[in-house]
Amino acid sequence: MNRKQKKALAALRDQINDIRTQIEAIRDEEQDKYDNLPESFQNGEKGEAITTAIDALESAMSSAEDAENSLDDVINA
Numbered sequence: 001m002n003r004k005q006k007k008a009l010a011a012l013r014d015q016i017n018d019i020r021t022q023i024e025a026i027r028d029e030e031q032d033k034y035d036n037l038p039e040s041f042q043n044g045e046k047g048e049a050i051t052t053a054i055d056a057l058e059s060a061m062s063s064a065e066d067a068e069n070s071l072d073d074v075i076n077a
Contacts (some may be wrong), residue, residue, distance in 0.1 A: 013071040020056050020064035027057035 001009075034042060034050045041047050 007076050009071050013068050016064050016068050023061050030054050
């Protein structure tokens with residue numbers, strides 16, 4: 001892999017990191033929203049929808065982190 005390709009991959013890795021950070025911020029907002037719901041709503045439909053969203057956002061964050069790590073492996077190979 002040449003220097004130009006590694007530089008392009010590093011830029012993509014940085015973009016993925018930025019996206020992961022944005023997803024994390026949204027996840028944190030959803031967690032705050034859930035935490036501030038009355039317990040009766042947390043256990044209801046609204047709380048379930050929020051926890052489903054939180055789980056999906058955490059999955060997206062994990063996937064983004066995996067992609068970052070894979071790109072690091074390629075860049076540093």
